[in-house]
Amino acid sequence: xxxxxxxDLSIVTGALLxxxxxxxxxxxNPANSGICVSCFxxxxxxxxxxxxxxxxxYIRPELIGFVLGSTLMALKTxxxxxxxxxxxVIRFFMGFFLIVGCAIFIGCPIKMFLRLxxxxxxxxxATVGLVFGVWVGVKYIKGGFALPRDKELRKANGFVIPLxxxxxxxxxxxxxxxxxxxxxxxxxxxxxxxxxLLIGLAIGxxxxxxxxxxxxxxRNLFLVxxxxxxxxxxxxxxxxxxxxxxxGQFKFGMNAQxxxxxxxxxxxxxxxxxxxVSVLIDGCPFRQLVKAGEGDTDAGxxxxxxxxxxxxxxxxxxxxxxxxxxxxxxxAVLIGMIFAVVVxxxxxxxxxxxxx
Amino acid sequence: xxxxxxxxxxxxxxxxxxxxxxxxNREITTRRxxxxxxxxxxxxxxxxxxxxxxxxxFQEVASYKEQGLYPEAMAKLTVIMKEHPExxxxxxxxxxxxxxxxxxxxxxxxxxxxVEMEPDYVDERTPLFIGDEIKKLVTEGREKFSREKxxxxxxxxxxxxxxxxxxxxxxxxxxxx
Numbered sequence: 080x081x082x083x084x085x086x087d088l089s090i091v092t093g094a095l096l097x098x099x100x101x102x103x104x105x106x107x108n109p110a111n112s113g114i115c116v117s118c119f120x121x122x123x124x125x126x127x128x129x130x131x132x133x134x135x136x137y138i139r140p141e142l143i144g145f146v147l148g149s150t151l152m153a154l155k156t157x158x159x160x161x162x163x164x165x166x167x168v169i170r171f172f173m174g175f176f177l178i179v180g181c182a183i184f185i186g187c188p189i190k191m192f193l194r195l196x197x198x199x200x201x202x203x204x205a206t207v208g209l210v211f212g213v214w215v216g217v218k219y220i221k222g223g224f225a226l227p228r229d230k231e232l233r234k235a236n237g238f239v240i241p242l243x244x245x246x247x248x249x250x251x252x253x254x255x256x257x258x259x260x261x262x263x264x265x266x267x268x269x270x271x272x273x274x275x276l277l278i279g280l281a282i283g284x285x286x287x288x289x290x291x292x293x294x295x296x297x298r299n300l301f302l303v304x305x306x307x308x309x310x311x312x313x314x315x316x317x318x319x320x321x322x323x324x325x326x327g328q329f330k331f332g333m334n335a336q337x338x339x340x341x342x343x344x345x346x347x348x349x350x351x352x353x354x355x356v357s358v359l360i361d362g363c364p365f366r367q368l369v370k371a372g373e374g375d376t377d378a379g380x381x382x383x384x385x386x387x388x389x390x391x392x393x394x395x396x397x398x399x400x401x402x403x404x405x406x407x408x409x410x411a412v413l414i415g416m417i418f419a420v421v422v423x424x425x426x427x428x429x430x431x432x433x434x435x
Numbered sequence: 436x437x438x439x440x441x442x443x444x445x446x447x448x449x450x451x452x453x454x455x456x457x458x459x460n461r462e463i464t465t466r467r468x469x470x471x472x473x474x475x476x477x478x479x480x481x482x483x484x485x486x487x488x489x490x491x492x493f494q495e496v497a498s499y500k501e502q503g504l505y506p507e508a509m510a511k512l513t514v515i516m517k518e519h520p521e522x523x524x525x526x527x528x529x530x531x532x533x534x535x536x537x538x539x540x541x542x543x544x545x546x547x548x549x550v551e552m553e554p555d556y557v558d559e560r561t562p563l564f565i566g567d568e569i570k571k572l573v574t575e576g577r578e579k580f581s582r583e584k585x586x587x588x589x590x591x592x593x594x595x596x597x598x599x600x601x602x603x604x605x606x607x608x609x610x611x612x
Contacts, residue, residue: 336610338610
């Protein structure tokens with residue numbers, strides 16, 4: 080009975096993600112970017128002046144919704160469990176590299192399937208890369224990798240990130256002078272605030288209950304042959320595909336897709352990094368936001384790392400454009416891979432062979 | 436909850452209230468002092484200024500172009516590009532001049548360089564938008580170069596031209612970039 084309910088929730092969350100992603104584009108978000116955690120984190124970093132690209136500066140209410148929706152649902156259901164202390168500095172940098180990987184591909188795992196369901200074939204290499212990265216991560220888990228166990232913390236710790244996010248919401252409403260909001264480029268493309276926030280809240284709340292995670296779905300399949308989360312992901316893809324066709328957003332092909340490039344090798348590697356890191360820190364960028372909302376301070380630290388990444392990918396010119404990845408971006412992906420492998424090795428508990 | 440807790444809560448509430456009041460007050464004052472669309476106006480002014488400066492710099496090029504004196508326009512443009520390498524408009528003129536001379540491939544490459552330097556050329560919310568002009572050209576280019584690619588699949592120049600076309604189409608399609 081419980082399993083059935085969980086399956087249903089994953090599917091509901093997936094359907095919401097797919098539908099929300101397409102509807103938000105229809106209502107004004109950038110093409111193929113109805114929901115993109117990495118793009119939106121970059122937008123928020125710009126709004127906070129962590130980078131100076133005004134075209135990418137706007138406090139995206141969808142992300143506020145994800146975190147606060149999760150917080151409200153966790154509080155309501157008594158699942159607001161405050162924990163942390165599991166390799167926080169490592170998680171911070173993992174968060175940074177998550178965004179680096181996403182910036183090379185131009186999109187997070189959610190945008191990856193939104194691009195795929197909009198007919199963008201350049202997302203195929205990303206999907207294969209992400210699955211490969213998850214597979215590598217699972218190999219390490221089976222080989223004894225585990226970050227240190229988290230501990231129960233005082234409740235106040237768990238409210239810091241939700242309060243920070245609430246403060247962003249206040250900034251969004253009041254628009255103080257130190258917050259930047261671009262009037263051109265992707266920043267100027269956004270659905271009405273209330274609708275974006277409501278969709279974000281709904282997705283955040285359901286994701287908290289279901290535990291939906293794009294990489295988690297694939298990981299569970301590889302690790303324990305369990306399909307609950309994957310069903311949610313597949314639902315998201317199918318729903319997005321249907322609504323993409325219905326709302327005229329479907330454009331099949333490899334070339335001339337919005338915010339995409341043809342460097343498939345680097346796309347593969349960048350998303351492999353995202354998949355690998357997501358497995359190591361137990362969750363894709365979206366899942367990190369949801370966990371940060373439900374009191375997981377480690378996910379909160381990862382979120383802050385993602386925010387730093389959102390700023391530095393512009394300052395250091397790491398992110399790709401339609402022309403392809405930059406040299407710095409390629410180097411950053413490679414460094415990210417090295418970092419992830421070193422962490423995976425360092426935290427492995429190796430089996431000691433029995434002495435004769 | 437002891438006395439210190441109560442005091443702390445009162446202090447937090449008081450400080451929050453003061454901060455919020457200060458923020459709200461400042462916003463109201465700023466909005467009263469400035470016009471509501473002050474940011475937008477400043478941006479519009481900056482575009483107007485930029486366009487006026489550009490008009491002066493490219494006056495001769497525009498004039499030669501209108502008279503059909505393309506070699507002269509090109510020569511002047513080369514000088515401007517050396518003096519003002521930061522001017523993305525040079526590449527727009529370059530593209531237009533190539534187009535006038537029937538060099539579609541070079542024209543498309545010129546537009547690509549212009550858009551790489553100044554994304555506002557494909558942003559319909561800015562006064563610099565020339566997306567329709569570019570769109571028309573890349574549609575023509577895509578058909579032409581796709582045909583050429585089918586005939587000469589290993590021709591590097593044709594593949595390069597198609598890459599430029601795809602780049603511009605991708606930028607015109609929008610997205611989070």
